[in-house]
Amino acid sequence: MRGYGGEGWNRATMTIKELLANASVMLDSLPAEERSPMVLSIASQVCKKTIETLYAHPNEPVTQEQWRRIRRGVREISQGKPLAYVLGVQPFLGLPLYVSKDVLIPRPETEILAEKAITLVRGRACPLTVVDVGTGSGCIILAIAKAIKDDPKLAGSALFAVDASARALQIARKNARFLELSERIRFLKGNLLEPITTPVDLLVSNPPYVGEREIPFLPPALLAYEPKEALIAGPEGHEVLEVLLRQAGYHLAPDGVGLIEIGYRQGETAIKLARAHFPDGTISIAKDLSGNDRILELRR
Numbered sequence: 195m196r197g198y199g200g201e202g203w204n205r206a207t208m209t210i211k212e213l214l215a216n217a218s219v220m221l222d223s224l225p226a227e228e229r230s231p232m233v234l235s236i237a238s239q240v241c242k243k244t245i246e247t248l249y250a251h252p253n254e255p256v257t258q259e260q261w262r263r264i265r266r267g268v269r270e271i272s273q274g275k276p277l278a279y280v281l282g283v284q285p286f287l288g289l290p291l292y293v294s295k296d297v298l299i300p301r302p303e304t305e306i307l308a309e310k311a312i313t314l315v316r317g318r319a320c321p322l323t324v325v326d327v328g329t330g331s332g333c334i335i336l337a338i339a340k341a342i343k344d345d346p347k348l349a350g351s352a353l354f355a356v357d358a359s360a361r362a363l364q365i366a367r368k369n370a371r372f373l374e375l376s377e378r379i380r381f382l383k384g385n386l387l388e389p390i391t392t393p394v395d396l397l398v399s400n401p402p403y404v405g406e407r408e409i410p411f412l413p414p415a416l417l418a419y420e421p422k423e424a425l426i427a428g429p430e431g432h433e434v435l436e437v438l439l440r441q442a443g444y445h446l447a448p449d450g451v452g453l454i455e456i457g458y459r460q461g462e463t464a465i466k467l468a469r470a471h472f473p474d475g476t477i478s479i480a481k482d483l484s485g486n487d488r489i490l491e492l493r494r
């Protein structure tokens with residue numbers, strides 16, 4: 195027997211090829227094409243070798259200690275834990291971000307928002323005040339900070355990251371230190387825009403936007419592993435957005451811009467709510483790569 199707990203796992207040495215065969219058995223609840231990439235990602239981190247190197251040398255042995263750690267990670271995956279939490283890292287626009295159960299795993303949809311923000315700030319001619327509300331891992335503000343780091347016309351920009359969760363802020367600060375961006379961002383604990391005392395040129399946010407009614411339809415792994423306070427906004431899903439827009443009505447500078455991620459069916463509601471607080475503003479919805487409503491864009 196070569197399956198989980200069988201002969202393969204108990205021998206003194208094991209090759210990469212054998213490791214893949216054994217671990218794939220443990221992951222038999224996953225689609226076949228996902229198993230090897232998952233195992234190789236874990237093996238790559240444990241063995242400190244690229245996936246390409248592991249793939250190119252299938253007969254290389256792994257040590258018993260490596261083998262024990264890889265098996266633990268594969269077991270966690272087999273129990274439903276997302277790969278990013280097993281590895282403790284998730285890339286976001288090319289930045290390696292540390293993630294733990296205290297922060298949402300940054301999503302590709304949010305990269306679209308961050309890219310729009312980067313394009314916008316790069317187009318400005320002088321320093322800006324940028325606020326990321328609900329920063330979580332810090333993904334959005336860190337991507338912006340990195341993009342404008344060496345831009346002399348934006349030197350002196352004030353970047354803020356707010357979160358209601360002290361634990362999330364710890365992770366965001368840790369990521370900022372790792373990326374050597376700590377000096378450029380102020381991390382503040384508080385409710386949405388409340389801790390901000392200066393007019394905001396650019397508001398970026400991926401707030402919680404899932405409604406309590408949607409909970410039964412969410413993927414089980416999302417509910418089991420990701421922080422509820424990062425996901426659930428209230429009974430309908432647009433409650434946090436509504437408060438954020440009300441606050442933005444006071445905080446956004448005269449030519450300020452807001453880029454706010456929304457749920458895939460919230461476009462119409464988001465426009466109505468934004469119109470209530472920005473009656474003369476320019477308001478639109480940008481779609482994600484699947485054609486779903488995804489980003490509320492507003493200009494005062």
Ligand SMILES: C[S@@+](CC[C@H](N)C(=O)[O-])C[C@H]1O[C@@H](n2cnc3c(N)ncnc32)[C@H](O)[C@@H]1O
Pocket residue numbers: 297298299300301304327328329330331332333334356357358359362384385386399400401402403423424425434
């Ligand atoms: C959907 S997550 C987004 C995290 C990160 N920005 C991202 O895109 O991956 C929402 C974040 O908002 C924070 N949050 C929820 N309610 C908040 C509030 N009233 N004020 C500030 N932050 C809040 C949560 O702790 C969580 O980190």
